[in-house]
Amino acid sequence: MDFDRLRKLYRAELSDALFDRLGTFINRETGIKMSGDKKVMVQARLKRRLKALDLIDFESYVDLLFGPEGMRTEVVHVFDAISTNKTEFFREADHFDFLVNKVLPEYGAANSDKVLRIWSAACSTGEEVYTLGMVIQEYLRKHGAFDFRILGTDLSSFVLALARNAVYSEERVRSAVPEFMIRRYFMASRDPERQTFRVVPELRAKMCFERLNFMDDRYSVKQLYDVVFCRNVLIYFSREVQQAVVQKLCRHLKPGGYFFHGHSESLLGMDLPLKQVCSTVFKRL
Ligand SMILES: C[S@@+](CC[C@H](N)C(=O)[O-])C[C@H]1O[C@@H](n2cnc3c(N)ncnc32)[C@H](O)[C@@H]1O
Structure with a gap:
């Protein structure tokens, strides 16, 4: 021009x-x-x-x-x-504590040798997905028995491409991920000038990313999920749309499965097949 x-x-x-x-x-x-x-x-x-x-x-x-x-x-x-794509590793960290202390032991006790399936709906550039992967992998190192897979979906093809690539600035990783996890789950770029880290292939292999618009009448995911993370996206929608989206997500959540939303969001007063477990975590009825 x-x-x-x-x-x-x-x-x-x-x-x-x-x-x-x-x-x-x-x-x-x-x-x-x-x-x-x-x-x-x-x-x-x-x-x-x-x-x-x-x-x-x-x-x-x-x-x-x-x-x-x-x-x-x-x-x-x-x-x-x-779209607003702000995200970070270990964002709203108490959700990952809840997963490790409550969800994973409960799942492990009932489902040894099975595959835990998690859906990170509106995953943005992937930090939420890889944080889930790291904490589950850490749990399995000590308590082994089941395997896991994580699906990340988002409206934006641009952020999904970054999520699949799994390359993050060193600063972004170091500011949120504990050092021992960086050593286990990231590889530094061979070119020191670039100052980037990439998630290791073993962890990337457990993740899959697909484009999905919450406004679609039906969601094109094939599995039923044990856990759905839908955090910091409902806030951009009207109450009516929020309820319709969560209702559709619930169709893909197993009975007894867990639903997480962001700390600045609320499902209060909505007609949903969910029972509240704590302020931002629900169980599918
Ligand atoms: C702020 S990010 C949240 C990322 C992550 N869940 C977190 O809590 O850090 C919100 C994401 O929602 C996605 N989004 C917005 N509208 C959507 C829609 N209709 N369907 C699917 N994703 C949508 C955006 O593209 C963006 O990546």
């Missing part, structure tokens, strides 16, 4: 009318609430798409998006641009 077009792009503004049109579409397709205070964020994030497509105004972008070609190729970029 030449300098003149870049300057025009820099000045481009998303009008209220276009934001409303985009917001209605995004809300319908993803469930994410699009209140007016998100306009600045959407404008900034979509400008990167305009630049990549060599466009200098939002009118042309919206025309392209809502055209037949855009509906096939551009929608995925819009979802990537609007």
Whole structure:
């Protein structure tokens, strides 16, 4: 893009009318609430798409998006641009303590030689999935007997690609993962300049990542799960959508299986086939 077009792009503004049109579409397709205070964020994030497509105004972008070609190729970029992917290793760490002290012993006592299945729904860049993998592997080192598999799903193909790749900055890993786990479950890049760690292949082999939109009528997962983590995503939806999503997730949770949601979320007053175990953990009826 030449300098003149870049300057025009820099000045481009998303009008209220276009934001409303985009917001209605995004809300319908993803469930994410699009209140007016998100306009600045959407404008900034979509400008990167305009630049990549060599466009200098939002009118042309919206025309392209809502055209037949855009509906096939551009929608995925819009979802990537609007989703908030903040996550970290050992986020809301008491959930992993609960898993180790309650869920895994209970599962092990009833299911030796079986495969524990966990679904991290809205897994973002994978830190939640690999944290689960590390703590379960640690538990099995001491108490062995069963195996495990973890499915990570997300709306955004971009974050899923990062999750599959499992490469994280050294700083991100060191700030949250205990040193002994880093030694066991990460490999430092051969190139010291890069300062990255990659999850070891043995752990990656137990994980699988797939794209799944919570707004789909039916979820395309084939298994029933023993544990579902659905953390820090319900908060972006209306109460009505939250209830519908958790109801659909419950269809894939075994009776007696555990459901975890984030600490800033609540299922209070919802009609769900779940019994509360503690503030953010529930058991499938
Ligand atoms: C803040 S991250 C949460 C990551 C992780 N669960 C945690 O607690 O750290 C929220 C994730 O929800 C995903 N998301 C948003 N809307 C979604 C939808 N309709 N279906 C599936 N995933 C969605 C986003 O792409 C994002 O990666």
